[in-house]
Amino acid sequence: EAGVAQSPRYKIIEKRQSVAFWCNPISGHATLYWYQQILGQGPKLLIQFQNNGVVDDSQLPKDRFSAERLKGVDSTLKIQPAKLEDSAVYLCASSSKTTGTEAFFGQGTRLTVV
């Protein structure tokens, strides 16, 4: 089966610009996660969707970050405006159930804000 697809793989932007990341989860997976991974750290959960509803977004900086999941399938994560500290890898993951099962990760998008 196809894995989690993310694009772009790399992105370089200037601070205060906006950027968007796209994720296509594994077919049939109802749960979708967006994580931020800063170099040398573990992934930090930004937002979790169950179908097209938000289950948890407690660590999403809502003044600059937004995410949506259209029709319970693809998802986009947007940053506007970007700050230097947003430089990180943004990982998308999906799982077949809400809880108690493995998450499948995409390769991530490496964002550099200069």
Add this chain to the structure above:
Amino acid sequence: SQKIEQNSEALNIQEGKTATLTCNYTNYSPAYLQWYRQDPGRGPVFLLLIRENEKEKRKERLKVTFDTTLKQSLFHITASQPADSATYLCALGGSSNTGKLIFGQGTTLQVKP
């Protein structure tokens, strides 16, 4: 606040030995715990899941223990190989129905031939 701690220093071992990685947590009651492997430039890959009512889980050369009293999980790789060199992440699954997965910072394992 919830905290997950893994060995911050890299673990260097000789090929053929057993590698043991530690995951400690505080202020949390996970329903399950997972271990992932992450190679440079790649997303994490799932290895094992162990539930709160299980003491030990094995898969090939991998073994995971889960002690909810000590709030600790140990991850063992027996007969380690240079190909096992990677960063290993533990993740806690919430006891609620949200399935929120919280990750530790990871431990880098280097297996020398």
